[in-house]
Amino acid sequence: MTKSSGIMNSIKPRITEIKLSLYLLCRNRLTRLSLGVVILLGLTALAAPFIVPHPEHIETEANPVDKLLPPSGKYYFGTDELGRDIFSRVIYGTRISLQTALIAVGLALLIGIPLGAIAGATGGMVDEVIMRITDIFLSFPPLLLAIAIAAFLGPSLENAMLAIGVSWWPWYTRLIRGQAVSIRERQFVKAARAIGTPPVRIIFGHIVPNCIAPVIVQASMDIGGVILTIASLSFLGLGAQPPTPEWGLMVSTSRNYFLNAWWYSIFPGLAIFVTVLVFNLLGDGLREILDPKTRKI
Amino acid sequence: MGEYFKIKELRVGFKTFEGQKNVLDIDTMVLNKGETFGIVGESGAGKTVLALTILRLLSSPPSVIESGSILFNGEDLLQKPESEMRKIRGRHISMIFQDPMSTLNPVFTVGEQIIRVFRNNKRISRKEAEKEALGMIEMVKLPDAKNIMGKYPHELSGGQRQRIVIAIALSCGAEFLIADEPTRNLDVTIQAGILKLIAELQRELGVTVLFIANNLGLVSAICKRVAILNAGRIVETGSVREVLKDPRHPYTLTLLNAIPRNKGERVNRVNTIIKEERDRDLRGCRYYSRCMEKQEICRDSEPTSGLILGTHWVACHRAFEGGEPGGGQHTEG
Amino acid sequence: MADSILKVKDLKKYFPVRGGFFSKPVAWVKAVDGVTFEMEQGEVLGLVGESGCGKTTLVNVLLKLEEPTSGEVHFDGLDLFNMDKKSLRKTRKNLQIVFQDPFWSLNPRLLVRDIVGEPIKVHANCSGEQLVKKVGDLLEMVGLPRNGVFKYPHEFSGGERQRIAIARALALSPKLVVLDEPTSSIDVLSQAQILELLKDLKQSLGLTYILISHDLSVVNYMADRIAVMYLGKMVEYGPADDVFGRTAHPYTKALFAAIPTLDTEGIDSIATIEGSVPSAINPPSGCRFHTRCPMAKEICRQKEPVMVDLGGGHRAACHFIGKDAKSAC
Numbered sequence: 001m002t003k004s005s006g007i008m009n010s011i012k013p014r015i016t017e018i019k020l021s022l023y024l025l026c027r028n029r030l031t032r033l034s035l036g037v038v039i040l041l042g043l044t045a046l047a048a049p050f051i052v053p054h055p056e057h058i059e060t061e062a063n064p065v066d067k068l069l070p071p072s073g074k075y076y077f078g079t080d081e082l083g084r085d086i087f088s089r090v091i092y093g094t095r096i097s098l099q100t101a102l103i104a105v106g107l108a109l110l111i112g113i114p115l116g117a118i119a120g121a122t123g124g125m126v127d128e129v130i131m132r133i134t135d136i137f138l139s140f141p142p143l144l145l146a147i148a149i150a151a152f153l154g155p156s157l158e159n160a161m162l163a164i165g166v167s168w169w170p171w172y173t174r175l176i177r178g179q180a181v182s183i184r185e186r187q188f189v190k191a192a193r194a195i196g197t198p199p200v201r202i203i204f205g206h207i208v209p210n211c212i213a214p215v216i217v218q219a220s221m222d223i224g225g226v227i228l229t230i231a232s233l234s235f236l237g238l239g240a241q242p243p244t245p246e247w248g249l250m251v252s253t254s255r256n257y258f259l260n261a262w263w264y265s266i267f268p269g270l271a272i273f274v275t276v277l278v279f280n281l282l283g284d285g286l287r288e289i290l291d292p293k294t295r296k297i
Numbered sequence: 298m299g300e301y302f303k304i305k306e307l308r309v310g311f312k313t314f315e316g317q318k319n320v321l322d323i324d325t326m327v328l329n330k331g332e333t334f335g336i337v338g339e340s341g342a343g344k345t346v347l348a349l350t351i352l353r354l355l356s357s358p359p360s361v362i363e364s365g366s367i368l369f370n371g372e373d374l375l376q377k378p379e380s381e382m383r384k385i386r387g388r389h390i391s392m393i394f395q396d397p398m399s400t401l402n403p404v405f406t407v408g409e410q411i412i413r414v415f416r417n418n419k420r421i422s423r424k425e426a427e428k429e430a431l432g433m434i435e436m437v438k439l440p441d442a443k444n445i446m447g448k449y450p451h452e453l454s455g456g457q458r459q460r461i462v463i464a465i466a467l468s469c470g471a472e473f474l475i476a477d478e479p480t481r482n483l484d485v486t487i488q489a490g491i492l493k494l495i496a497e498l499q500r501e502l503g504v505t506v507l508f509i510a511n512n513l514g515l516v517s518a519i520c521k522r523v524a525i526l527n528a529g530r531i532v533e534t535g536s537v538r539e540v541l542k543d544p545r546h547p548y549t550l551t552l553l554n555a556i557p558r559n560k561g562e563r564v565n566r567v568n569t570i571i572k573e574e575r576d577r578d579l580r581g582c583r584y585y586s587r588c589m590e591k592q593e594i595c596r597d598s599e600p601t602s603g604l605i606l607g608t609h610w611v612a613c614h615r616a617f618e619g620g621e622p623g624g625g626q627h628t629e630g
Numbered sequence: 631m632a633d634s635i636l637k638v639k640d641l642k643k644y645f646p647v648r649g650g651f652f653s654k655p656v657a658w659v660k661a662v663d664g665v666t667f668e669m670e671q672g673e674v675l676g677l678v679g680e681s682g683c684g685k686t687t688l689v690n691v692l693l694k695l696e697e698p699t700s701g702e703v704h705f706d707g708l709d710l711f712n713m714d715k716k717s718l719r720k721t722r723k724n725l726q727i728v729f730q731d732p733f734w735s736l737n738p739r740l741l742v743r744d745i746v747g748e749p750i751k752v753h754a755n756c757s758g759e760q761l762v763k764k765v766g767d768l769l770e771m772v773g774l775p776r777n778g779v780f781k782y783p784h785e786f787s788g789g790e791r792q793r794i795a796i797a798r799a800l801a802l803s804p805k806l807v808v809l810d811e812p813t814s815s816i817d818v819l820s821q822a823q824i825l826e827l828l829k830d831l832k833q834s835l836g837l838t839y840i841l842i843s844h845d846l847s848v849v850n851y852m853a854d855r856i857a858v859m860y861l862g863k864m865v866e867y868g869p870a871d872d873v874f875g876r877t878a879h880p881y882t883k884a885l886f887a888a889i890p891t892l893d894t895e896g897i898d899s900i901a902t903i904e905g906s907v908p909s910a911i912n913p914p915s916g917c918r919f920h921t922r923c924p925m926a927k928e929i930c931r932q933k934e935p936v937m938v939d940l941g942g943g944h945r946a947a948c949h950f951i952g953k954d955a956k957s958a959c
Contacts, residue, residue, distance in 0.1 A: 013741060013780050023314040027358075187735040191798070194693050195749040196722035209739040339817040340788055454907075455681070482815060484680040484844040489888040489902040511817035518890040518900060541892055555822035556892060557847035 031285025107165030112172025120180025179211030221283035307365030335516030408446030456487035535609030641701030676853030732791035789820025868944030
């Protein structure tokens with residue numbers, strides 16, 4: 001057996017798993033639709049700089065000649081108070097929203113998963129300390145906490161991400177910990193202990209992979225929530241700063257023109273709505289296939 | 298013969314992402330009123346699928362009932378609308394599942410659960426329902442019934458829980474009881490008690506029991522007639538005595554040899570070839586890849602059921618060959 | 631005389647039942663209450679009893695998955711309970727277990743390569759092609775096809791999963807393997823095949839087994855020596871032929887009578903013991919079996935029976951051994 005065939009062999013069953021998951025995921029029409037939209041959003045985000053009709057309107061300054069024009073053949077979603085193409089800015093905003101949401105959720109997962117797993121798998125004093133700290137964080141509403149942290153760090157998109165990440169991890173910690181406590185009692189963990197597997201390996205090799213499913217579901221739903229929170233922070237002036245084409249910021253500026261330029265707030269708002277919706281739907285679909293009970297083909 | 302319950306040409310398939318697979322293929326199966334009929338086969342043979350099909354509890358998708366009929370008191374269960382099935386379940390046909398813990402609701406006391414069943418099915422006051430529930434618990438021979446009423450499922454032992462499940466199954470006067478490996482995962486001592494209980498109830502109430510098991514020993518203890526199921530097909534059927542005395546199908550023999558004998562005797566060497574899924578896709582016999590007696594004909598054509606003697610039927614090409622068919626050779630070694 | 635590989639002396643394991651404001655222990659569950667036995671290299675000890683009798687706790691303590699309350703265990707000449715971490719890790723190589731439920735004893739998210747290969751990875755430096763080859767060899771040894779290496783546990787049936795668990799236990803060529811109800815959650819056919827396999831492996835690899843089961847017929851098939859446990863105590867112990875041929879304790883008799891066999895004609899020939907195992911928090915006074923024993927007398931309620939030697943290493947703890955032949959049946 002050559003080296004490459006060995007690698008292929010170990011990848012093949014994983015591919016079959018992915019295929020099976022996709023098959024199950026696509027069985028539900030709504031999930032199929034949301035998966036499609038999420039993929040579309042991802043592609044849009046990646047290709048944004050190349051596909052927008054007016055790339056110059058993303059960052060640069062005014063174009064006062066065309067200010068506050070309604071949707072037309074030239075500007076599909078109309079223009080804003082500085083004469084910039086809203087369509088281009090909304091498309092580019094996908095990139096910013098997805099990027100910030102992924103980083104913020106990723107940060108929260110990075111803190112939350114190890115802490116939760118260690119707490120659940122170890123028990124005793126360690127568990128007690130980690131979970132009480134978590135409780136302190138959980139006793140603030142996450143949005144308020146994020147606002148406080150963002151205000152403390154100073155308004156910028158990076159700080160907003162950090163603020164969200166820091167205010168979000170306790171939810172994952174609690175989720176993972178609950179799972180880990182039940183997984184810890186499973187026989188395969190006992191078996192690993194009987195073999196003499198070191199504790200770190202037991203936590204990250206056996207316990208974490210088995211409690212990750214609900215976290216994936218939660219995270220995919222949270223991406224929607226985080227996009228909303230970033231938009232809220234930006235709306236309050238604590239997130240993205242002009243001229244960044246962030247959806248929340250755009251909605252925030254559009255307030256002043258709402259009565260005579262409906263398109264200005266509607267389109268970025270719609271973008272937020274659709275994105276949050278599809279991530280929630282996807283999360284629902286994932287829950288269905290990751291739940292071992294419904295998973296049985 | 299009064300045909301109380303009859304399955305005719307039942308075919309059930311499962312949709313998987315590799316295509317549709319047949320899991321149940323039963324030509325005929327008849328139960329007489331008041332008898333205990335055993336279904337034996339290893340896991341994956343389709344025993345539970347059969348039970349769930351009868352009650353129409355099989356989730357669809359992935360399962361598909363391709364054809365056939367299940368006649369119960371002359372009416373085809375497969376043709377009934379869901380609303381009528383709901384009336385049949387519990388009141389006429391009831392089921393005991395393998396795992397009593399997941400059958401019982403952990404947040405209600407067992408008494409409450411039995412009372413609910415009564416109140417859902419009969420127009421009686423709570424007082425009366427309580428009295429009847431107490432009677433049911435006494436019927437399944439649990440001592441100190443009053444005390445048991447107030448207990449939660451997790452406070453009871455496995456055997457006590459299974460007794461409660463039986464009480465619930467019979468509380469609406471079901472006349473047909475499907476017991477799906479009711480003693481699996483129970484200790485042998487507890488198992489013996491549950492078997493006795495089922496036999497006694499069957500005798501006292503005259504219910505018909507379809508007893509599903511993977512162990513021929515259990516079935517021989519409480520059933521009069523038995524059918525051996527392999528990969529969704531009945532390979533041998535007859536009275537327990539006929540099948541045990543003169544097993545004709547190689548699969549039946551393997552099952553027989555698998556039972557550890559009591560008191561000093563050693564287990565017979567069993568056929569250790571592991572089951573292969575592809576047997577289902579063959580045109581021929583579904584025991585082909587594991588069979589020690591196979592011939593070319595077994596691969597290409599499906600054996601039909603033939604009568605041996607009395608009520609003893611076997612579906613095997615080799616069963617009717619020459620003078621001394623089946624049997625003999627296998628039991629030694 | 632063969633070397634004794636395992637010596638267990640007066641082993642106890644109590645679990646606290648906590649209550650009150652400061653969660654002080656208010657009572658003790660005496661899961662294992664003074665168990666003593668010895669095993670020789672290459673023999674099979676069958677450990678029998680109903681669920682709740684302390685079998686599993688005994689094993690957990692023997693494997694150091696739980697700390698004992700008191701007692702001594704010598705494995706292979708080493709004191710298992712006074713051992714530094716390093717030598718404990720080494721000892722684990724020689725002391726393996728196959729769990730009851732093959733559906734939960736294999737990590738569902740790992741490939742068979744990583745499940746069976748884990749002990750090899752932990753104890754020996756081995757990876758890549760070499761690991762795949764070793765795991766393949768192990769699978770072949772337990773009668774599974776080599777290509778199973780790159781599959782997930784859920785692609786196998788119950789019996790096949792139990793084979794995988796056996797392969798994992800044998801990966802480090804241990805001296806003693808504990809089989810914790812290895813066949814109680816699979817069907818009879820797979821059970822017979824697994825027992826067959828275990829027997830062959832024992833012969834070819836020179837293994838020593840502790841076989842735990844509630845089913846005496848399974849133990850009968852495998853064991854050279856049998857220990858019957860009831861509520862944390864050993865009630866009968868001895869060579870298999872003696873325990874089967876000259877059953878002394880009424881509890882052991884009841885266990886035998888409960889097994890339905892093909893010779894069973896009708897339900898009435900199966901005997902049951904009434905009731906279930908009492909709680910181990912406040913075990914019955916005197917003989918712990920007296921609440922369910924068909925021949926219990928006043929003395930059983932008051933005095934705890936001691937182990938009586940019946941010759942040939944056959945021991946049992948019952949007041950009526952050899953005294954009252956009439957009621958002994």
